[in-house]
Amino acid sequence: MTTLLLARHGLTDLTGPVLAGRTPGVHLSEAGRAQAAALAGRVAGVRLDAIVSSPLERCRETAEAVAQGRETDVRVDDRFIECGYGEWTGRPLAELAKEPLWQVVQAHPSAVTFPGGESLAAMQQRAVAAVREWNRTLGSKGVYLVCSHGDVIKAIVADALGLHLDQFQRITADPAALTVIRYAPLRPFVLRLNDMGELRLPEDSEEKDGGENITGSDAAVGGGPGTT
Numbered sequence: 001m002t003t004l005l006l007a008r009h010g011l012t013d014l015t016g017p018v019l020a021g022r023t024p025g026v027h028l029s030e031a032g033r034a035q036a037a038a039l040a041g042r043v044a045g046v047r048l049d050a051i052v053s054s055p056l057e058r059c060r061e062t063a064e065a066v067a068q069g070r071e072t073d074v075r076v077d078d079r080f081i082e083c084g085y086g087e088w089t090g091r092p093l094a095e096l097a098k099e100p101l102w103q104v105v106q107a108h109p110s111a112v113t114f115p116g117g118e119s120l121a122a123m124q125q126r127a128v129a130a131v132r133e134w135n136r137t138l139g140s141k142g143v144y145l146v147c148s149h150g151d152v153i154k155a156i157v158a159d160a161l162g163l164h165l166d167q168f169q170r171i172t173a174d175p176a177a178l179t180v181i182r183y184a185p186l187r188p189f190v191l192r193l194n195d196m197g198e199l200r201l202p203e204d205s206e207e208k209d210g211g212e213n214i215t216g217s218d219a220a221v222g223g224g225p226g227t228t
């Protein structure tokens with residue numbers, strides 16, 4: 001059961017007022033650097049077989065903070081880059097909210113292609129493909145962290161929940177928050193969502209359950225004895 005820790009990068013000066021997108025040179029702010037350091041502390045007790053990042057600076061800086069003091073180098077995977085927002089890139093959110101496409105992004109995101117940019121569906125497809133490939137590479141005992149962007153994380157979570165992309169705005173991914181997904185052979189389990197607490201990973205369930213969980217994929221009827 002490969003375990004994926006999905007971390008959104010820490011705050012930048014643009015996070016909130018402006019859609020930074022793929023704008024180069026957007027670094028963590030002082031608050032963002034503090035968030036990245038705190039994130040590193042929250043996962044300090046977790047073995048990480050790989051630390052992977054979007055190529056954008058704010059993610060790499062967050063991932064580097066997690067990698068500090070570990071023997072694992074940050075590996076960049078372009079498939080975790082921010083959605084290509086095209087002409088929306090660098091524009092104030094307050095202005096974008098008045099565009100007709102904004103409502104479609106809210107209500108029917110699977111139909112959205114940003115002008116001059118990428119579709120949300122294509123973004124989900126390449127990010128989920130990257131997760132599947134890392135899962136295969138690291139194997140069933142692998143534990144890895146991916147630092148990426150809000151919409152990318154929400155799209156990966158939607159896939160793990162079996163939720164259509166049109167529902168992905170129901171999911172939240174805050175700066176420096178962690179989402180944890182364990183991929184068992186028959187289904188993913190979303191263990192944590194948008195979490196800001198210290199992380200301890202559950203043992204493989206066959207060690208803790210009543211012995212009925214042959215593949216590690218079964219959900220305990222009634223909820224079981226707890227995962228942490």
Ligand SMILES: O=C(O)[C@@H](CO)OP(=O)(O)O
Binds near residue numbers: 008009019020022148
């Ligand atoms: O500016 C943002 O809010 C965006 C868009 O790039 O997402 P993130 O901060 O996760 O990169």
